[in-house]
Amino acid sequence: MSFCSEDRMNRLGCSGKKMEITIDTMGHPHTSIVQAVNGLQVYDLELKNVISLPTVYSREQIPVSNKHIPTSFDASHWPHLADIRVPEIDAKVALLIGSNVPDGYYPLEIRTGPQGSPHASRTQLGWILWNVMRAQKLEEGNHFPSMKTEIAFKNAEEISRLDKMVKESMNFDFPERNIDDKNEMSQEDKEFIIAVSKSINKQEGHYEIKLPFRREKVVMPDNSAQALHRLNGLKKKLSKHKKFQEDYKVFMKDILDKGYAEKVPVSEIHGTPGKVWYFPHHGVYHPRKPETIRVVFDCTAGYQGVCLNSMLLQGPNLTNNLLRMLLRFPQENIAVMGDIQAMYYQVRVPREDCDFLRFYRWPDADYTQEPQVYRMLVHLLGAVSPSRCATFALQQAAKDNKDEYDPDITNMIKENFYVDDYLATVQDETQAVRVVKDVTDLCHKCGFRLTKWISNSHDVMKSIPSEERAKDVKQLNLDC
Structure with a gap:
């Protein structure tokens, strides 16, 4: 036609x-x-x-x-x-x-x-x-070149229709993974939302959420012997690889220094019977960052037929639709992106639940000493629920601060995060500078540090402290 x-x-x-x-x-x-x-x-x-x-x-x-x-x-x-x-x-x-x-x-x-x-x-x-790409000439001024796609929509109905068509096309081409979001919540998802909504509260600048157990009266078997046995397996690796030992020591010290974990006082070692659980753990290196170690807590480790993950509600997927975010992203001229540092670790666990998050470790990775008992104070990466709890807390931050910030800022908190990554586009540099400042400030009030900022605008980058910029642009001379 x-x-x-x-x-x-x-x-x-x-x-x-x-x-x-x-x-x-x-x-x-x-x-x-x-x-x-x-x-x-x-x-x-x-x-x-x-x-x-x-x-x-x-x-x-x-x-x-x-x-x-x-x-x-x-x-x-x-x-x-x-x-x-x-x-x-x-x-x-x-x-x-x-x-x-x-x-x-x-x-x-x-x-x-x-x-x-x-x-x-x-x-x-x-x-x-x-197939000739339109070149973006670099104009004089404070802009970096960027790719932009313009789509003309008359109303939200057209956006929704396009979103649906793209999804159906991808589902047809890649049937092994259906990308459709299911808006209907299961009964367990509803129970998760009710439980988290009841328990969430703000303590010392951070949100606190109870572990979303499937039932109220949880009784766990004593798996301390299993955790010690797995720790001996880690001992062999520490003794053979000195770099691994040093990196492991630094990582564990870091989570203690930042208040993500603590040593269990001697008076509380025995804990309440049925309310204590130990995690085995091991260290892995990121395949794309061979110098970066991460200690993984094994939340799937079973003992006498149970594991912590089997006792927790996973909750509904609260993550924003990535496709819809990408369709919105090119609509304005100035782009900004940031990242919440250690997002999952910023949501804390009430004291009465922390003994479900115990682990053994050697002080300073010195495996010649007796292992000591520690416990996490935050939601644990590796369990089924932390991503849902962290996203719920971030959404709660927008609700709790709606009277202190403009609606466009709180809406951005709700709609412009994909897990811990923030991405948005706005009309001009002035608005972008304000958005970066206000979104960062709102997140900070609720214990989330939004950092690693990057933008296609020279002026916006100059407005961001160098230590809060993405690693690749920290050393750029923005005074040129």
């Missing part, structure tokens, strides 16, 4: 018969009321060639602008296209010629290059550049 904007039709004095048409898009019919116009012709710029168009249908607006059309400058980067001249016309795009006009696309000449490079075809109407 071919379409012409209603504005251009009015300028041409065209009027056509109003009718209903149904367009099938990715298997989904969409019906619109349009004008059907016959008798239109298009010429090349030299008025030498004319092509008669079949029936053309009106459209309120054409979702394409001149910024999407590649130019001679863009083509000049490719030797086989360097001599092609594409006129730049100062006018809106008001006509889309569809594949039902073969004469408009019939190639009189074709330019090809190396495999993987763009090509061009000369038609009766002029040159068409295929």
Whole structure:
């Protein structure tokens, strides 16, 4: 089909018969009321060639602008296209010629290059550049180049429809993983929300949430012997690998220094029978960061038929829809991204639940000493519920501070986080500087440190303290 904007039709004095048409898009019919116009012709710029168009249908607006059309400058980067001249016309795009006009696309000449490079075809109407990316010229000022996609939507219904179509297309292409979000909550999910909503409270600048047990009266077997046995397995690795021993010592000291864990006082060693559980643990290196060790607590380790994960409610997926976030992301000019440091460890566990999070360790990784008893004071990475608890706490932060911040800031807390990653786009640098400051401040009030900031704006980056910028941009000279 071919379409012409209603504005251009009015300028041409065209009027056509109003009718209903149904367009099938990715298997989904969409019906619109349009004008059907016959008798239109298009010429090349030299008025030498004319092509008669079949029936053309009106459209309120054409979702394409001149910024999407590649130019001679863009083509000049490719030797086989360097001599092609594409006129730049100062006018809106008001006509889309569809594949039902073969004469408009019939190639009189074709330019090809190396495999993987763009090509061009000369038609009766002029040159068409295929797969040539529109270059973003770096203007003078305080901007870094960035990629931007513009999509014209009339209303939220169109956004929702596009979101649904993209999902269904991905589900068809990749049936092994259905990306659809299931809004309906199971009975267990509802129980999780009720339990967490009742227990969440703010203590010393951090949210505190009880472990979401499946039942109130939890009784756990004494698995301390199993945990000690697994600790002896770790002893062999510490004795053979000195670097591993040193990295392990630093990591464990760090979680103690930051208050994520504590040594259990001698008076509380025995604890309440049935209310104590020990985690085996081991150290692993990140495959992409071979210098970074992470100590993993094994929440799936079973003893006498139970493990902690089997006793906890996992809860519903509270993470924002990534596809919807990515569709929103390119809509404005200035982008900002940040990251919550150790997000899961910022949500604390009440004292009465901490003994379910015990572990053995050797002080200073000195395996010649007797192992000591420690316990985590925060929700434990490796259990089934911490990600849900942390996201719930972040959403709670937006609710609790709605009267202190503008609605756009609290909405960004709700809608612009994907787990611990914050990403948003705004209209200009002034707004971006305010957003970074206010979102960071709101998170800080609730125990979340938002850091590792990056932006495509020079001015925005200069407004952020160097220690809060992403690692790769900390050393940039932003005074140039």
